[in-house]
Amino acid sequence: MVRSRTLSSQLADGIILLVLVIIALTSLYPLWYTIALSFSDQAAANAGQVTIWPSGFNLTSYRIILDDEKFFRAFGVSIKRVLIGGALNFLLTVIMAYPLSRSAKQFPGRNIYMWLLVFCMLFSGGLIPLYITITTLGMQNTIWSLVLPGAVPIFNVILIMNFFRSLPKELDEAAVVDGAGPWYSLLRIYIPLSVPAMATVTLFSIVGHWNSFFDGLIYMSKPQNYPLQTYIQQLVVNITPDLMKEMTTEQLIELMKASNKTLNAAKLMVAMIPILLIYPFLQRYFVHGIVLGSVKE
């Protein structure tokens, strides 16, 4: 793109840049605000005095979160979960998307599988039957209860399947002529050509695993086994009127003390940091991707 640009084109560029900057600033504010809040004094935060800068700068909230070995143990559980769960998601996404990207002519039965997936994505028996299944299989208190139930990321499978389908058909035909089997063309042709899409769905599953907290609470019977988000979730409580009705005064006072805006903000920040670190790394793959033309004959 070294061609000289016309004036109107430059003007268009300028407007685009301006719009993007404004949007970016509005998106940045909540994060900025949350950081300011997390470093503020609690009384000032409770009074709504924080707007842009921390009020009464202090590190108490971070000290509470990073307080003990529990944080790091939970962090370890989360890392393990992301690694195992992410890998599993990736593997299953790829090997399921490939046969599904064949046409019904190439692969009779493909449509049945497809609608089965869509059905599984939309319908659910709810929490209780799943819980019974997991306890029956003896998986509670293990990492498997966190990674296996969501091991097939149907949404991702559909995305990747579509991406595979959009690749030029000739690629495949060439491979078939070479006598390559499906595994070969998946590994050697489809995956290398789909790096941006792969990066996208990998991000989705990492974020998904990293952020989920409810399953950790339900399937782990002791706080020692919680993943990070479950652990952090338990540090701060949201006061709901329903909850208040069932509590004794002592519990209520405890709750009031624990309900804490600065801690809540710090919790959010700590939980976000790993995602913020991973993102730029994956980003290079979907902003620029690889140049398709260079591979294509």
Place this chain on the structure above:
Amino acid sequence: MKLKWIVGCLVVLMLLTTACGSSGTEPNPDTNQTEGTKDTEKSPDSGKEDPFGKYDEPITLTLGKSISTKNTNLPNGDTVDNNEYYRYIEKKLNVKVTHAWQTETQEAYQQKLSVSIASQDLPDAFIVNEKQLKQLVEADLIADLTDVYNKYSSPLIKSYYESYGDRVLKRATFDGKLMAFPGTEIGGQHNMTWIRQDWLDKLGLQPPKTLDELLAIAKAFTEKDPDGNGKNDTYGFTGLPTLAGWNTVNGFDPIFGALHAYKGQWLKDQAGSTVYSSTLPEMKTALAKLHELYAAGIIDKEFPVRKDSTELIAANKVGIVFGPWWIPYWPLPDSVKNDPKAEWKPYTAPLDSDGKFNTYDQNPTGSFLVVKKEYAHPEAVAKVLNMEYEGIRKLDPAAKDIYKDLNVSWVIWPFAIQIGFEDDAYRVHLELKAAWDAKDPSKLNDELKMWYENVKKNAENPKKDLAVWSDSMSRMDGSAEIDPSKLTVIRNVFFGQTKTMELKWAILEKMENETFLKIILGEEPVDKFDSFVQEWKKLGGDQITKEVEEASKK
């Protein structure tokens, strides 16, 4: 393809068998044994019906428990499921208490418990709310504790329950059977009126007695710049979108009470029939009053949309706060921290035209300790509870010194359920006050001693340490105002839910909250109240009233 069908069938099979396993269990030999002893009342084995009797063989008791592992103050690596209390109980009773599962917060406990109940994966003993209690009874999953209570509960526990008449035990009784040990809510949690004394002084005002006086103060706080910052940014008080109710700091309850209006209560009218307080004419008067105040800018304009009504308190924008005796624990410390001049004082005001302070009674119970039906030793739960309360109340000399001076909370004992006299908060206050007046803390227990010290510290160095200030203000000043002789308590005749309520209560409540707020804000005329009442009755209110009337007769 075949393989997955096989695995699938296996899983289904497993589901079926385990599920049957837990429900189909015959009463096991141990249960028979206890029943056996029951029949032969005076068995030679004297330990059997002793509320504190030790088991010959060690038994276990598993709990589901909500307990924070943060700041427990436990020494020597003790944990919430392995500590001196648990070991003491094991030593004395031969009952080993363990946790089947635990959560850090009450919210998580509720979620975990729901799943636990629905999948019948229950611990031996656990604490539930009233709705869950009813469902457990209906599903026949929990043990009948009638005999256990009669034979094994200690005189102390019984005396606590008896102090409520049948108001507490009745709630856990189904078809004449006691199905749980109810917790008791300690009374005196009504909203009183806290006022900034320093603002009063600054504007040369006297503490209020009547509603008009209170409102005059609120008006002055709004208009006369009590914080002296030269800006018109203060209000008399703020409120809540739901207007009033239990455990709600900033609820308008004291104003309602002075006008004989109550929100959301089931009352007996003079003819003795049941009425819903929100539909009575007094409510209309009260709403009209609130509208007047709102229009005059005395009530915080944005109270309906605030997510956190205590923000204005912390920011020192209001000089009047409606809240229970314990608000010096929260949120008042934020106010004092942000403005050390803030001097909060509690008042039993405003009074009605007869000079009475009206409030309504609180639900005396909301949580219930239940025992799984299959558990072989339900009486062990009663025994542990007996031991626990002898310990908490410092009546057991052997348990008295466990964790002495370490400020370990009572909830570390196995059952985090509160059982006591209704006026405990006030009794404790009197004890503390008596010691303070006599300048002699020697007879107080550890907890009260600590408060005593804090009252002393705060008297010497006011507000120096806000935690000390909180104890002192709550336990001395705040709880002095819950003296039962200062209050007129209107009895609510029904807590809980009737059949029609399940279907229609949400819509009626929605209508109520929406209409009331709109009247206060002036979006609807005050007379809208009359059509609200008509509509309320038509949409199921009448039917529900009938059901409540019947239920409250039982």
Place this chain on the structure above:
Amino acid sequence: MKDKKTLFHYHLMLSPGILLLFVFSIIPMLGIVMAFQNVIPGKKIWKQEWIGWDNFAFMLQIPDIKQVVLNTVLIASMKIAAGIIIPVVFALLLHEVQVRWFKRTVQTIVYLPHFMSWVILAGIMVNILSLDGIVNQIAGLFGMEPVMFLASNTWFRHIVVWSDVWKEFGFGTIVYLAALTGINPSLYEAAEIDGASRLKKLQYITLPGIMPTIILLTTLSLGNVLNAGFDQIFNLYNPLVYSSGDIIDTYVYRLGLVQMQYGLATAVGLLKSVVAILLIAISYRLAYKFANYRIF
């Protein structure tokens, strides 16, 4: 082409996933029968009382069900529409930018709000929209009276929709950016040689290139037509805006039904699923019939 061996490998590739789905998704679907039961938690599933369609009938009996469903569908549809258009437009704008670091930075920043919880965002929004908040201050410069936005039935739905779009568009953009990289650069090169304008390239190359992704995501998001976003509305609403903001989920929550009423909760869930699969199947058929395009 479809020799037996290849087909065998296709089935083999699918089998681990299908097996997992079978165990963790299909078997638990037995629980759907709860929609037709009066579920007493703790009782065995086959010992529950069968009540046919009563749980569904219950929903219809709710006196203001019409308004609640209308709110839900309105808010959800607005979110779906805006949730497609905005990320596409944004991805295209970003695609036009040549400065690499700028592109990356903007993209990173706009994706951040996705990780904010509504509890915190609601706090920020209450401040911004308060009577002396920044929005009213700006409006005041133009001589407008301050508005209590969150108490206004005229404004509430817009606030809900646009704040949700603002929170999620950065995340939605990612998929389109990935799709944009899939467009063959040689097409652009050819167009440059032909002297095509920017708009023409957009119209004839870029848009058609990502159209399948747009159609796919639109179809899948139709499944959310009854999900208007519980967390968000729960944190933003108040009784004054019930008439424009009360949705099925918040209503059911206030009924106190979510906690232990599994029968009804399952029925609500089932209803949503059925509506979702119907809408998706319809759009699948339409796309196939009129565009000869298979979405899945």
